[in-house]
Each structure stands twice: as C-alpha cells, then as structure tokens.
Amino acid sequence: MHFKYTVIGAGVVGLAIARALSMRCGEDNDVLVVEKEKTFGTGISSRNSEVIHAGIYYVTGSLKHRLCLQGRRLLYDYCRQKSILFNKCGKLIVATGSEEIQALEGVYKQARANVVEHVTCLTAEETLQLEPDIQVFAALYSKETGILDTHAFMQSLESDVQQHNGTVVYHSEVIGLKRTAGGFALRMHDGTEMTSTTVINSAGLHATAVAAMLGIHAETMYPCKGNYFYYNGPHRCQHLIYPVPEKKLTGLGVHTTLDLGGRLKFGPDTEYVDATDDFQVPENKTEAFYQSAKKILNNIELQHLLPDMAGIRPKLQRPEDKQIRDFYIQEEPTVSGFVNLLGIESPGLTSALAIGDYVCKDILKLK
Numbered sequence: 001m002h003f004k005y006t007v008i009g010a011g012v013v014g015l016a017i018a019r020a021l022s023m024r025c026g027e028d029n030d031v032l033v034v035e036k037e038k039t040f041g042t043g044i045s046s047r048n049s050e051v052i053h054a055g056i057y058y059v060t061g062s063l064k065h066r067l068c069l070q071g072r073r074l075l076y077d078y079c080r081q082k083s084i085l086f087n088k089c090g091k092l093i094v095a096t097g098s099e100e101i102q103a104l105e106g107v108y109k110q111a112r113a114n115v116v117e118h119v120t121c122l123t124a125e126e127t128l129q130l131e132p133d134i135q136v137f138a139a140l141y142s143k144e145t146g147i148l149d150t151h152a153f154m155q156s157l158e159s160d161v162q163q164h165n166g167t168v169v170y171h172s173e174v175i176g177l178k179r180t181a182g183g184f185a186l187r188m189h190d191g192t193e194m195t196s197t198t199v200i201n202s203a204g205l206h207a208t209a210v211a212a213m214l215g216i217h218a219e220t221m222y223p224c225k226g227n228y229f230y231y232n233g234p235h236r237c238q239h240l241i242y243p244v245p246e247k248k249l250t251g252l253g254v255h256t257t258l259d260l261g262g263r264l265k266f267g268p269d270t271e272y273v274d275a276t277d278d279f280q281v282p283e284n285k286t287e288a289f290y291q292s293a294k295k296i297l298n299n300i301e302l303q304h305l306l307p308d309m310a311g312i313r314p315k316l317q318r319p320e321d322k323q324i325r326d327f328y329i330q331e332e333p334t335v336s337g338f339v340n341l342l343g344i345e346s347p348g349l350t351s352a353l354a355i356g357d358y359v360c361k362d363i364l365k366l367k
C-alpha cells in the first residue's frame, strides 16, 4: 500500500495534523495515521490537565506562544461547532505574599508582550470575590483560560479524518523506517510493510526513537513526570488557581485544576525520570502536595488528598538548562519529506489545531 502522507501517532497532535491534511487532500490513500496502541490518545494526550491555555508564559514569538494563541481560538470555535464540552472558567495566578509581587508583575508583562486578551490585575479583595477560600496578596486573572473534554476532542478529530477519506489504524507500531527513491518504507511490528511519500513523526514520548530509525538524532528528549492528587473533600473553587510560576519554567508550579465535573485536583509537579512508562503516583508525595495546596487554599485537609494520575512531558530542556525550549517542528533538512515533531509538551493540547495548520501551510506548503 502507498500513502501520500503517513502520520505516526494518534495523540491529539497527530490526529490534528491528519485532520488538517485530510481536509486539504481528501482522496483515498492520501492520509494514514498509524498508532501502536488499541485506540487514540493513550499517551501524553490523556494524562494532562486538560487546560486550554491563554498563552501567557511563553517566549514572545516562539512557536509555543504563536501556536497557543492561535490554537486556543481555533479550539474554542471547534468545541462550539462540534458540541464538545468545555468551560471557559478562567484562571487566577496568585501571589500569596509581597515577596511574590515582582514575579507576578513579570508574568503580567509577559502576558502583555504576548498580546494575550483579557488578563487583568486584581487586588486581594477583588480576588476573594471570585474565590473566597484562597490565600492572596494580589493576583492576575486570565478570562480566556478554560478546560475541555479532551477525549471528545480527539474522538471528533478522528471522525473528521475518516470523513475526509483518511485512515486511522490501531495496533500498528512502526518498528522500521527507511528512505526510498519515492519517499519512505515503513515496517510495522506484525511484519506489514507500506510506503509513503511524506512521513510526519508525531510519536510523543517515542518521537526521538522514531527519528533515530532514519539516523536522525536532532535532539535528546528528557522525560519529566507530573503527578496529580485529587481532593475528595468539600471545596468552593470555580477557577483554575496557579501560584507564580517556577523560575526555570519546567512546570507552572503545583496548581489547582478543576475537571468538567467540578472535581478538584492538585498538580502536576515536575520530576525528571528515566522511564517513559511509569505512571505510578507515589503516595509519599502526599505531604508535599498538601504543603503546596495549603499555601494557596484555606481549609484543605490532608486526609482528603489522594493519588490520582501522572503524565510524562517529552522535554527537550535538561534539568540544568536555564533556557526554556520551544516546540521542535520541522522538515529535517537532511531527510526531505520527513517532518519531525519533538518536545511537544504543554501547551500542545491547546495548540493542536494550530499545529495541524502549521505543518500543512508552513512546512508542507499546502494551501
């Protein structure tokens, strides 16, 4: 079998790219998605905070910044069109004491530089009107931040691909990838072989391993785990509540998120790890999460914190690096027709639809 475009990985990003491609091409055998697991999104895409980010923190002009802003707008529109559940609940970034004001001002400056809409400065009194149970000295309020039903989003993307004559196959792990005269030969774990003119590597935590099949060692990936605890006690939170971000921005600090059912969660923390498949949440982190949560929220009780889930970020930034790394999305200069996506950590979910357009328009030069 020969395909024009083969996307490796049916996470939210791979599916969004396949959707964008199939909407532009749309003939049989134009677009194929191969996924090693039995369904879509079992990797990073189902182990995250499900937050639609506003685009506040990222380096101005970076792909993370541009694709987050564009992706967020596209995502809200898409959710409305397809009746996918979302809640534009808004987010508070909270300074709990005067010593954090400088950092909070830095975040506000970055939000302004990034031209993020509807970010406002609040006094403690104004913040307490929105969230009466928090510790606050001053805060920023981002009205554009929200949460969504990620599973329904991915299901809808998969259905769009199929409606535009694309094919999504599961239980199909790519174990070999070779350059040929007309493109690429792919070998699957069950011995099946196929060819493709163009290959898009959107394999998340395994993307560097896929690139290495072609001898490409563009970047090293450093897995960074994020654990979550949920809170099964009573609470009155209605917004996402974040501390001022960590200095190196490896994560946004253990924060308070809500899911669409109003369940309160704390996390993710940041811990560089060796394995990409250890999703166990260590119970001995309960106290540390309690201390972080207590710093922001009043009335939190230790016995109501329970281990929830963990996700792993495909970071390009090493623990000792001071520079924040951007998404790596490019056609490899040494292997034309091979588009490599590495380091697609947060805000990858928010950016997914924009990444799809970017790969089509800016990289593959499709209209």
Ligand SMILES: Cc1cc2nc3c(=O)[nH]c(=O)nc-3n(C[C@H](O)[C@H](O)[C@H](O)COP(=O)(O)OP(=O)(O)OC[C@H]3O[C@@H](n4cnc5c(N)ncnc54)[C@H](O)[C@@H]3O)c2cc1C
Pocket: 008, 009, 010, 011, 012, 013, 014, 015, 034, 035, 036, 037, 040, 041, 042, 043, 044, 045, 046, 047, 048, 049, 050, 051, 052, 053, 172, 173, 174, 175, 202, 203, 204, 205, 206, 207, 210, 225, 226, 268, 310, 311, 312, 313, 314, 344, 345, 346, 347, 348, 349, 350, 351
């Ligand atoms: C803790 C955490 C919190 C986050 N919170 C947010 C958030 O709130 N908002 C936000 O915007 N972003 C967030 N993100 C980022 C977001 O989740 C990711 O950017 C996004 O899910 C990445 O999607 P993906 O498709 O690139 O990867 P994945 O979902 O991992 O998809 C890659 C797919 O490739 C498949 N695959 C791998 N190798 C092969 C192979 N050889 N053959 C076939 N298939 C293969 C895998 O099985 C997998 O399904 C968070 C991430 C983490 C870890």
